[in-house]
Amino acid sequence: MSDIFMTRLHELTIVVYAASVLLYFIDFLNSNRKVNQVAFWLLAFVWVLQTLFLFFYVVEVRRFPVLTLFEGLYFYSWVLVTLSLAINRLLKVDLIVFFTNVLGFIIMAIHTFAPADYGSNVMSEQLISELLLIHITMAILSYGAFSISFVFSLLYLIQYDLLKRKKWGRLLRRIADLSKLEQLSYLLNVIGVPMLLLSLVLGLQWAWIKLPDMAWYDAKIIGSFVVLAAYSAYLYLRVARGMYGKSLALLNAASFLIVLINFFLFGQLSSFHLWYE
Incomplete structure (x- = not known):
């Protein structure tokens, strides 16, 4: 083509x-x-x-x-x-x-x-394997779930602010109720966290096989585990501590900021994820 x-x-x-x-x-x-x-x-x-x-x-x-x-x-x-x-x-x-x-x-x-x-990068062509493809695909899908979860939390914060200021208008009626927005945001993170965890396991397994001399303190690896820790903390606070409301929505928004930093910044600082350069 x-x-x-x-x-x-x-x-x-x-x-x-x-x-x-x-x-x-x-x-x-x-x-x-x-x-x-x-x-x-x-x-x-x-x-x-x-x-x-x-x-x-x-x-x-x-x-x-x-x-x-x-x-x-x-x-x-x-x-x-x-x-x-x-x-x-x-x-x-x-x-x-x-x-x-x-x-x-x-x-x-x-x-x-x-x-x-x-496909012109020789390094990328040499490192291709089914394990790598599954690892990257699952990571991006998990980021997609986190992205939609963030949007639900953003709508939650907008709706919360409108209700607090008693702004009864068309915008308030068009946004779903707070409980529904919070539940959908939570469900997407429930999907995204195990998907990201599996992606990291597969990625580390691939790196162990293909790159035995790799530096394990690489920025992208650390960033990915920080993302996993942030969303795991979200799930822990939601399930074990029963946290709800605005605080949880803000935590979810902050976690998504870490996702963006990891995807765009740490990917460029990484010496391991060479196919992103």
Whole structure:
């Protein structure tokens, strides 16, 4: 598949994605159901375009595309779009798609300026294995779950503030009740934590086999375990200590900040995750 076609497909995806986010923003401000429906179908078209891009990319490089920063960001964005569409249809949580896809569009924008290594990196090609692919894929899926959980916590904090200030309006009615937002945020973290744990176990096992001289104090490894510890603390406080409410939502938001730092900053500082350079 020609690079020109892939570039044009990516450009079209960006344009349609921007239009969808813009329409969701208009709906967010004015509560227009027709605009909301158009935005939703544009987002569904974005998902189709992203899926096509991933399919052609897999054909091009002959492997699952998660081994470089360019690939990881695109797959992360695809996961966010997929989850937001599914949640919107299955759970009918209003505004979740808008907030999730503001984040997704930012990821896409960062991806646009990431180095596009189409399998040319010799190191990446030598280190490919099924274990590595499963490790990276599961890590990104867990980050997707944490991302949607963060959006639910963000909506919780907005709703909490509106109720506290007694701002009875359309925005208050469109956001789900606090208990539902908190429960959905918790369930996504219940999914994300074991998935991240399994990813780390597989990644360490792969590194033990392939890179016996690797430095185990690598920034990305430490960062990943900090992420796991933060979300494990969230689950412990929620289940064992019975913590609820605003404090738990703030903790979840802070944990997601660690996810972003680990994904973007520690990945660049890492001497181990060479395929992200």
